[in-house]
Amino acid sequence: MTFEEMAWEFIEVFDDLDVAQTNELLAKNVPIQTLEFFSKYAEDFGESLGAPAETADCLPNLLVIGYLLRVLEQRLMVYDSAER
Numbered sequence: 010m011t012f013e014e015m016a017w018e019f020i021e022v023f024d025d026l027d028v029a030q031t032n033e034l035l036a037k038n039v040p041i042q043t044l045e046f047f048s049k050y051a052e053d054f055g056e057s058l059g060a061p062a063e064t065a066d067c068l069p070n071l072l073v074i075g076y077l078l079r080v081l082e083q084r085l086m087v088y089d090s091a092e093r
Contacts, residue, residue, distance in 0.1 A: 012082065015078070015081065015082065015085070016078055019074075019077070019078055019081060020074075023074070023077075034077070035073070038077060038080055039073060039076060039077070039080075043076065044069075044073065047069045047072040047073055047076070048069045050072070051065070051068035051069040051071075051072055052065070052068075052069075054068060055068050
């Protein structure tokens with residue numbers, strides 16, 4: 010599976026989660042300090058670009074999704090190497 014295929018699969022699964030499931034996913038996989046960093050970084054980044062509010066509001070979510078994809082990728086690499 011390529012990274013792009015994995016990302017699309019992840020997004021399909023992520024899209025089907027309700028709020029409680031999303032919160033559980035975040036709590037189990039993303040340290041609170043990381044979430045706080047993403048929120049502050051996205052706010053600062055959006056302001057520096059002069060991004061419209063609707064765009065700036067999406068930036069933290071995009072950072073979290075990227076982070077979760079990276080975590081998944083790393084776990085799959087470990088799983089794949091363990092199978093060999």
